[in-house]
Amino acid sequence: MFEGLSGKLTAVFDRLRGRGALSEEDVSAALREVRVALLEADVALPVARDLINKVRERAVGQEVIRSVAPGQQVVKIVNDALVEALGGAGAPTGIDLNAPAPVAILMVGLQGSGKTTSSGKIALRLKNRDRKKVLLASLDVHRPAAQQQLATLANQTGVTSLPIIPFQTPLEIAARALDTAKRELYDVVILDTAGRLAIDEALMAEVAEVKRFATPHETLLVVDAMTGQDAVNTAREFHEKVGVTGIVMTRVDGDARGGAALSMRAVTGAPIKLLGAGEKLDALEDFHPERIAGRILG
Ligand code: GDP
Numbered sequence: 544m545f546e547g548l549s550g551k552l553t554a555v556f557d558r559l560r561g562r563g564a565l566s567e568e569d570v571s572a573a574l575r576e577v578r579v580a581l582l583e584a585d586v587a588l589p590v591a592r593d594l595i596n597k598v599r600e601r602a603v604g605q606e607v608i609r610s611v612a613p614g615q616q617v618v619k620i621v622n623d624a625l626v627e628a629l630g631g632a633g634a635p636t637g638i639d640l641n642a643p644a645p646v647a648i649l650m651v652g653l654q655g656s657g658k659t660t661s662s663g664k665i666a667l668r669l670k671n672r673d674r675k676k677v678l679l680a681s682l683d684v685h686r687p688a689a690q691q692q693l694a695t696l697a698n699q700t701g702v703t704s705l706p707i708i709p710f711q712t713p714l715e716i717a718a719r720a721l722d723t724a725k726r727e728l729y730d731v732v733i734l735d736t737a738g739r740l741a742i743d744e745a746l747m748a749e750v751a752e753v754k755r756f757a758t759p760h761e762t763l764l765v766v767d768a769m770t771g772q773d774a775v776n777t778a779r780e781f782h783e784k785v786g787v788t789g790i791v792m793t794r795v796d797g798d799a800r801g802g803a804a805l806s807m808r809a810v811t812g813a814p815i816k817l818l819g820a821g822e823k824l825d826a827l828e829d830f831h832p833e834r835i836a837g838r839i840l841g
Contacts, residue, residue, distance in 0.1 A: 549840045551576055551580060552573065552577065552614055552618050570599060570602050584802035584839045584841075585801070586803075586839070587775050587805075590810075593628075594624055598621050602620055618840065625832075626833055628805055629805055629832035630814050630832050634832055636829040636831070638761055640760075644729070644730045645721070645725060645730060648761045648762075649734050649759035649763070650791075651787065652738055652765035653767075653777055654738035656777075656793060657791075660696070660793070661793060662735040663679070664824050664825070665817070666700055666731075667824050669731055676731070677730065678704070678732045679702055679703070679732075679733050680704065680720035680732065681704075682716045689737065691707070700824055713749060714753060717756055734759065737749065742780045751784060751785050761789060764790050764811075765793060766807065767792075767793050768801065772803070774792075778811050789813050790808075790813055791817045792830075794819060795819065796821045800838060801835045801839050802839055817829065
């Protein structure tokens with residue numbers, strides 16, 4: 544099974560210790576192991592390659608070669624490069640509410656990614672922690688139970704959900720939600736869009752249309768960390784066709800190694816803002832690059 548990357552690295556470099564100067568080839572050989580480990584952790588190949596090049600530049604140019612603990616020093620270089628690629632230490636996390644009320648948040652993603660659950664989690668956090676008045680609205684007219692599912696979630700969290708009116712289109716529901724939010728002085732309105740099992744043109748067109756109409760301050764893409772490379776392809780598609788301001792990565796409570804976060808960040812340039820860490824509505828965490836880097840390093 545997978546052996547921790549940092550352990551592997553330390554072993555490889557420490558083996559070379561005492562052999563005098565490390566050559567560039569020694570470093571390259573060790574970095575091949577890093578590449579394999581990154582791929583095993585679901586990091587996309589081009590992203591892994593970029594990262595390795597960065598680490599190589601720093602490792603070869605530095606005192607790693609003469610260091611008494613070259614392994615540890617390389618682990619630190621890899622760790623720093625990972626943190627940087629994930630947005631940098633202390634990168635802003637959580638939702639940006641810095642806009643005139645009502646602030647609209649559009650939730651997008653594939654069906655089953657955890658979009659509706661995340662909408663409920665975010666609503667609960669904004670209500671309890673930030674003392675915001677939040678309105679939840681489901682624009683999913685394709686799955687009959689979807690609007691009811693969100694209403695039930697809203698009930699559990701004590702957040703208001705937009706009353707369901709059958710046979711309205713997503714745009715009509717969005718208009719009603721925005722209008723209600725303005726009239727009744729809500730701080731935040733969360734619009735949960737429909738998902739599909741796989742990306743299709745109709746889904747993208749619908750989501751893009753809703754986005755143009757609602758001009759949300761945040762467009763959050765919800766992706767399942769367990770889907771690895773597929774998560775990266777999903778992120779690319781949504782970013783190209785709809786445009787996203789941030790990513791919510793769900794199911795980090797599973798054993799996914801977190802490499803998808805790195806790839807999604809690289810592909811979209813959008814920050815990972817929140818992590819879903821369980822089915823319960825309070826299982827929502829801020830994203831800390833250091834933690835995911837640690838998880839990838841193992
Ligand atoms: P949607 O189709 O994207 O709206 O997905 P749902 O919100 O309905 O979630 C699908 C399933 O995933 C539900 O059973 C959720 O309880 C579960 N789920 C959502 N987020 C998480 C998470 O962070 N961790 C775990 N373990 N399960 C989650």
